[in-house]
Amino acid sequence: MRNVVALTQRELSAYLYSPIAYLAGFAFLLLTGLLFIYTTFIPGQESTVTPLFTAMASAFVLCLPILTMRLLSDEYATGTIETLMTAPVKDVEVVLSKFLGVWLFYCMLLAPTLIHVALIAVYGQLDWGVTLVAYLGMLLLGALYAAVGVFASACTRYQLVAAIFGVGLLAALTFLTDFMSRQWPGMRHILAYLNVGGQFDDFSQGFFDTTALVYFVSGTAFFLFLASKVLESKRWR
């Protein structure tokens, strides 16, 4: 556990010390700000964050893999993985800390959206319960996306490949499953279940849905498990 804390600290500070963090923060604020103006902050519309979060969920398919791409790929490319894997640290701890590092950074990026919430609260009547559940949904969504990103980064030493692979996987989980479930009526139930959007909609609309909770938690765990197995298998080559 102490290892996880030390490694997570290191991961998080690596984000905060790099210019990427501030670039990402800037892009993120710009993006959420624009989405907020054009989808949510419209006179006469229901005062809720739902449209903003739905739009953000789609945008993150592109954003999160860029944040996660360096996590393990960079360690492979620079060789620091050798010092890491010969320290008394378990592979699972490495993967878990990488995940926690990027997820905490994601939470920091998410924090400024509270400004938008405040604006809605000032100009409309905000349902705080719905908002809280919607934020929980965002945190769970971020966890799943980050886990997919960690897995993609564990697979290759090339950051660009990791990013593209991550975007591909996320696109498959969001857009592809949605599209295919309409193409193949027979597989509809399975594909609709796998679709992130469908699960996330409940949260963003303020329904606390345990099915969706299980979906996000188990999905995150599944990809982290895959990542740790991939990391372990790297030793054998």
Next chain:
Amino acid sequence: MIRVHNLTKHYGPRKAVDSISFHIEEGEIVGFLGPNGAGKTTTLRILTCYMPATSGSASVAGHDVFSESLAVRRVIGYLPENVPLYTDMRAREYLQFRGKLHGLGKAERDAAIKRVADLCWMGDFIDRPIRQLSKGMRQRVGLADALLHDPKVLILDEPTIGLDPTQIRETRHLIKELAKRHTVLLSSHILPEVEATCQRTIIIAGGRIVASGSPDQLKERIRGGSRLIAEIHGPTPDVTRSVEGVTGVKSVAHTSNNGWVRLTIDTQKERDPREEIVKMAVQRGWPLREIRLEVGSLEEFFVQITAQQQMRAKGQAEFAGLASGEAAA
């Protein structure tokens, strides 16, 4: 302290390490010597639990590297070949981070960092970002990291590569100092390096151990067929014939210059006919201005032995190629 038994590692069809076995006792300082690509780094990586062996076994401080990997990693301090470091951190931050991974508390960490910073002369750059450090400084950060948790066993892969001559001398001195408290296994492809620092040398080539022993023992092995150099003044044919007649002389090669005959004499095994040659020259009344035994240097031995190994490997490859060719036909 380190026990290796029939260790083999394949990379695909290529055998990087081919059933090697050796033991290293506590407090020993052992050099792992071999040309590039001999399997040194692979062996060290197996010992440090970075990668598992294909077959065979290895243990460090009584812990098996495969089944008790974490225990092994706790007792080892490892300096990898290219000294990979997180360049976005400052040297001190990096050591703090590594100390945490080794389970050192705050006070212990601070004390340990002070100790290793002194040992590795890091005083003037410990608070600089690693990105800005030179190769030699990085090497010292890596070494400091390896020493941080006061490990029983130090495994150093090419510890002086990329350092300038002064730093090389200082590092060698440091390694010798360290050997008083730690068991050290270091690898190198530079022979004087190993000769200068290690009590024992294991020479590896083509994934196999080709020789091992103290530098003196290794020299002993080549003394068997050593050579004499002599310079005698006299008529060339007479001189060579007479020297060839001395017992213990196997063959003689000569060059002559102004009446001086320079002889390169191969002796029979375990024979030293210097005395007889001097007596013979005096009897004949030929002036003799030089006679000496040329003991093969460790360097020569190394080149000879690794060349043999490569020839053998090449022969095998050709044979295998031939065999598969025949099979195809």
